[in-house]
Amino acid sequence: MNGHRVFFTFDITEDCHTLDAYKKRGGYEALAKVLKDGLQPADVQAEVAASGLRGRGGAGFPTATKWSFLAKNSPVYYLVCNADEGEPGTFKDRWIFEHTPHNLIEGMVLASYAINSRHSFIYIRGEFDLSYKRLMTALKEAYAAGLVGKNIMGSDFSCDIIVQQGGGAYVCGEESSLLSSIEGKKGYPKNKPPFPAVKGLFQAPTCVNNVETLSVLPWILRNGGAKYAEYGTEKNKGTRLFGISGHVKRPGMYEREVGYPYKKMIYEDCGGILGDKALKAVIPGGNSTPILKPEQIENLTMDIEAVAAQGSMLGSGGVIVIAEGTCIPTLLQVMTRFYAHESCGQCTPCREGTTWMNQIVTRIAKGQGKAGDIENLERIAKGIMGNTVCALGAAAAMPVQSYLKQFRHEFEYFIEHGRSMCDGRLEI
Ligand SMILES: Cc1cc2nc3c(=O)[nH]c(=O)nc-3n(C[C@H](O)[C@H](O)[C@H](O)COP(=O)(O)O)c2cc1C
Numbered sequence: 001m002n003g004h005r006v007f008f009t010f011d012i013t014e015d016c017h018t019l020d021a022y023k024k025r026g027g028y029e030a031l032a033k034v035l036k037d038g039l040q041p042a043d044v045q046a047e048v049a050a051s052g053l054r055g056r057g058g059a060g061f062p063t064a065t066k067w068s069f070l071a072k073n074s075p076v077y078y079l080v081c082n083a084d085e086g087e088p089g090t091f092k093d094r095w096i097f098e099h100t101p102h103n104l105i106e107g108m109v110l111a112s113y114a115i116n117s118r119h120s121f122i123y124i125r126g127e128f129d130l131s132y133k134r135l136m137t138a139l140k141e142a143y144a145a146g147l148v149g150k151n152i153m154g155s156d157f158s159c160d161i162i163v164q165q166g167g168g169a170y171v172c173g174e175e176s177s178l179l180s181s182i183e184g185k186k187g188y189p190k191n192k193p194p195f196p197a198v199k200g201l202f203q204a205p206t207c208v209n210n211v212e213t214l215s216v217l218p219w220i221l222r223n224g225g226a227k228y229a230e231y232g233t234e235k236n237k238g239t240r241l242f243g244i245s246g247h248v249k250r251p252g253m254y255e256r257e258v259g260y261p262y263k264k265m266i267y268e269d270c271g272g273i274l275g276d277k278a279l280k281a282v283i284p285g286g287n288s289t290p291i292l293k294p295e296q297i298e299n300l301t302m303d304i305e306a307v308a309a310q311g312s313m314l315g316s317g318g319v320i321v322i323a324e325g326t327c328i329p330t331l332l333q334v335m336t337r338f339y340a341h342e343s344c345g346q347c348t349p350c351r352e353g354t355t356w357m358n359q360i361v362t363r364i365a366k367g368q369g370k371a372g373d374i375e376n377l378e379r380i381a382k383g384i385m386g387n388t389v390c391a392l393g394a395a396a397a398m399p400v401q402s403y404l405k406q407f408r409h410e411f412e413y414f415i416e417h418g419r420s421m422c423d424g425r426l427e428i
């Protein structure tokens with residue numbers, strides 16, 4: 001276990017993103033197998049079900065089950081790739097675009113075939129300049145080679161891939177607002193039901209999948225779902241891309257089987273903590289996931305259920321490592337500012353709550369905190385949880401709740417003394 005790779009099967013070279021390079025490493029063999037050997041859409045779905053693949057966008061929902069929810073007998077279906085990647089600390093989708101965009105294109109065609117989508121969309125964050133360029137070049141290559149478009153690989157199956165650049169709003173990663181944005185409307189999340197699987201893009205049944213989720217499909221179809229299911233843990237199959245940032249000596253992108261130990265990743269793969277400091281905390285799966293203390297990651301593995309048992313989430317797989325000496329109230333100020341800025345303003349608890357939380361934490365971080373600030377923050381965060389249209393509200397409240405729970409003494413010290421226990425430091 002832990003030696004297998006799905007993405008990191010090639011050297012990073014100047015041309016690893018091209019069609020030639022992708023084909024040399026087995027690219028488009030899965031598509032050929034499906035379209036030329038006459039596999040039916042149901043066969044593709046069955047293979048993905050056998051793989052046990054769970055979505056990589058954050059919630060970890062089983063991919064084949066999600067496809068099975070699509071309303072039956074619709075004349076039109078849409079597949080939409082969520083490439084908004086707005087969660088701070090997460091950069092795995094960008095890595096795929098920059099190094100192996102054909103993985104995504106082949107995965108999109110396979111998924112489109114499985115759900116019968118003839119027009120599939122990639123919604124990509126507007127700021128991703130290199131990713132966009134690499135994607136468009138790869139798409140051009142794929143169209144020219146008959147791998148996308150009309151009668152793909154000479155088969156009866158035709159599917160276009162349409163790329164839409166987003167404006168760079170975190171809320172547009174939420175699936176219903178993403179779909180509204182593609183339709184040319186404001187990126188406002190919608191109440192569910194109806195879910196996109198019933199009424200999605202242009203009112204048609206729609207499946208929204210993350211970049212990594214779709215990019216892993218060529219491997220599954222080429223090697224078989226059962227082979228993929230041999231990797232990982234009992235409930236969490238395969239490998240995942242983990243983007244490690246923060247106070248480690250070798251930050252970057254790592255692919256490991258699900259179930260890999262956090263400590264091994266931090267101390268062996270990433271070379272340990274900057275300046276050989278002690279570990280203070282770990283944010284295990286992107287900015288919004290509750291912060292964990294070193295004793296909680298002592299024996300913790302990178303696995304959805306294991307991290308949930310510690311009260312946090314594996315989320316998007318973006319791990320942020322925090323060294324001793326970092327000021328937690330100052331860190332929380334950065335976090336709350338982000339959510340206050342990104343709230344779409346539709347629901348009062350989120351719109352007002354994110355702003356209040358940011359104002360209070362900013363006041364504390366300026367040395368002007370008052371008695372009752374901590375209790376007020378707790379009250380506001382609690383008021384947001386479960387009372388909003390989309391999960392951005394919870395994403396904003398969870399860091400506040402967990403930082404106060406885990407590092408309450410630092411907030412109390414800041415308020416009492418008007419200064420940080422750690423000189424307000426974020427950098428090491
Ligand atoms: C505020 C917010 C932002 C989100 N941002 C992203 C994102 O950038 N990328 C992503 O794939 N999913 C994001 N999601 C989750 C998506 O709504 C959706 O669950 C996901 O794209 C499903 O893909 P999967 O089944 O392949 O995991 C976000 C959700 C919320 C509430």
Ligand code: SF4
Nearest residue numbers: 344346347350388390
């Ligand atoms: S929770 Fe926040 S971001 Fe989501 S719909 Fe409500 S106001 Fe908008």
